[in-house]
Amino acid sequence: MNTNRVVAVLFIAVFCLTAGAAIVSANDTARGEPDIEAYAPETAFVPGEEASLDVTFNNRGHLRDRGQDNLENDVITAQSATATLLADEDDVPFDVRTGTQPIGDIGEGVTGPISFTVVPDADAEPGVYEVPIELEYRHAYRAELDDGAVIRSERDETEVVHVEVEITDDAQFAVVNIDGDIQAGVPGTVDVTMRNVAEQPAREASVTANPVDGDISFTSGTGATNTYVEEWESGENRTFTYRIDADGEATQRPSTFELDVSYRDVEGADTSARTVRTGITPLPEQSFSAASLNSSLRVGEDGTFEVLIENDGPRAVDDVVVVFDNEAPAIEGVVDQPLPADPNVVPRETQAAVGTLGVGENATVTFEAGIRTDAAPGDRVLNIATRYRTVEGDLAVSEVLDVVTPVAEEQDVFAVSPATPNATEPANATPGETVRYDVVVRNDGDEPIEDIQAKLFVDDPLDTDDDEAFVTGLEPGEETTVSFAIEIDDSASIKSYAASIDFRYTDHNGDEQLSDTYRLPVDVVSSDEEGFLALLSDPIALLTHPISLIGIAVGLMTAVYKRGRLTERMQTLRTKIESWNK
The missing domain is CATH 2.60.40.10 (Immunoglobulins)
Structure with a gap:
């Protein structure tokens, strides 16, 4: 290999290493900032009418130096952003009711909407307006990798973006x-x-x-x-x-x-x-209150009770009717049907008309009811409701009111006892005879009674075809004697038999009543006793036959003593002697 070739190879290697380092360095660093615009898709506002301005932010981002994706996101993201709608400029006819709104991070793309409450001025001219929005945020203008760690250079930014809104002249x-x-x-x-x-x-x-x-x-x-x-x-x-x-x-x-x-x-x-x-705003529900006044309710009798009903408002009501109902209303989730509030109370009158009741006015109403004989005396809870007409003329019924009313203990209207002697014609009741039977009747109550019909009842061996008597009236404490005829069968034993009597009458309220049943004795004696006692009825015979008188008296006392009636017969004898002396 010649020298030139070696130099060329070394140059290429050095260039590749330098270029690679530059590329790596470029990927490790990003520079830029957010680029934010604002939009309001629905902005047809009406002058003087409160409305919501919904703003959406679009961050396109601006990169001066590109780097890895995560580094680029760091530099174009607006961190912890807030938005304030500016309305202090003369050319924006808005009254802003919402203060600074937190947005959070505004990354690349769309964020929002963020809502502001605004009221366009009542005299605002129709048209399109640009409303300024001040954004405050923090962002990293430079981000780089250093030995695997991201190093960010940050700063705070304040910028103003604008959003277009329309004030319309359409019908509102x-x-x-x-x-x-x-x-x-x-x-x-x-x-x-x-x-x-x-x-x-x-x-x-x-x-x-x-x-x-x-x-x-x-x-x-x-x-x-x-x-x-x-x-x-x-x-x-x-x-x-x-x-x-x-x-x-x-x-x-x-x-x-x-x-x-x-x-x-x-x-x-x-x-x-x-x-x-x-x-x-609805008015409160119509309200009434009720209180118990006088009561003549008594166990076993019909009576009356008074109720004070008052209109607590908020309105006057017409055609008021107070209703007494001895049924408790159905309770949702508890019972499906009304239930008797007190089975021992029997309503006789269930409505009382009042008329018009102004707010705060009251009226007294009276109801009649019967109390069963097996009821206990004491306070009773009675149900009272008020029916009325609304200002619209509709019928309405108030909630049920509880009225606590006292019930007195049972009182016998009559005191009944046999007359003495109770068999007057003849003087004694003997087998086979028909005698008149007298009964003393007294009004033991507190009120006068009228049209008293007495009815006598007997069983074998007694019988009667004359079993009724009538008394026009009795004042409290007044008494009278009523008479009946009793037939005594021949087979009757010598003893006391039971008779019973009751009374149908009209009370002081004009109502017909039936009394309790009262039991009375009927004493049947032997015909021998009748013979002895017959001699006592002849005073001349007694004066002319003193020995006979003594014998009869002794026999009479012996017979009466044997039957345990000495006291009663001595009283009879004393009565007859007194009548002779007269």
Whole structure:
């Protein structure tokens, strides 16, 4: 190999090594910066109407020296970027409601959208405006590899980008008035007045109303409703009436109500206005309170109780009817059907008309109810509700109110005892005889009673065809004697038999009642005792035959003593002697 050839080979080798090192060095270092532009795809703003400006950022990046991909990404990425919408310039008719917005890293490509709330000035002229946005971020203007590690040279940057927005003169709409209140728990009517606030008319417009808040809904049950307007001039008001239900549990706060208008513009093109939002605040649910007053309820009887009902508002109500219902309403998830609140209470009257009740006004109503005989005395919880008409004329019913009412213990209306002697014609009841049976009846209650029908019941060997008696009336504490005829069968034994008596009567409220049954004794004696006692009824015989009188008396005492009736017969004898002395 000659010298020239050797030199050439060495030169080529040195060149390749140098070029390779240069290439490696170039791949290990990148220089550049972000190149960011801003866009707003939807910018048809309306003067005076709050809107959202959604901005998207596109970073194309600018590289002065290319390097490995990761190094290039480092130098064109805007790190921890923030954006501020500038509105302090005279040529931007916006009021910005949103402050500085954090974005994060803006890498190559699209980032966003980032939302700003703006309100174009009410007198803003229609047209296209460039809105400045100030971006602040940090970026690496140089990135290189050194022994496998990335070394970045960074700096903070502030730059202003612009986004184009349009303020339109197309027809736009605003809510200018809401008339009519709705109330929780009952349907109501609301009139919403809207105005075309732009300079252009809207033709063949369709207004779509949508109650967004779950607390309110259309009475028809539809999710949204549409109203047609053929011609809607600039500055013209239109009123739309909606019938709305508010949930019974709705709180008193503005519920969102949205209205969208689609229409044809002056050129005949289909277009839509921005959504108009307003608030509808339901009044609280109509409320009543109830308190128990006087009560004459008593176990085993019909009685009355008074209730004070008061309108707690928020509205006056008409055609008020207070309802007494002894059923507890069904409870969702617990019971499907109403249940008796108190099975021992039997309503006799269930409604009481009141009329109109203003807010804070009250009225007293009276109900009648019966208390079963097996009920215990004490406080009873009774259910009271109020039915009324709303301002719309609809019937509504309040929630059920618990009224605690006392029930007194059972009291016998009658005190009943046999007359002494109870068999008066003849003086004693003997087998085979028919005797008159007298019963003393006293009104033991606190109120007068009338039309008292007494009914006597006996069993074999006693019988009766004269088993009823009538008393016109008895005042409290007053007593009278009623009489019946009892037939005694020949086969009757010498002993006491049971008779029973009850009374049907009219109480002080004019209601017919049936008393308890009372038991009475009927004493049947032997005919021998009747012979001895017959002599005692003839005073002349006793005066002319003193020995006979003594014998009869001794025999009488012996017979009575044997039957355990000495005291009763001595009393009979004493009574007869006193009558003779008169």
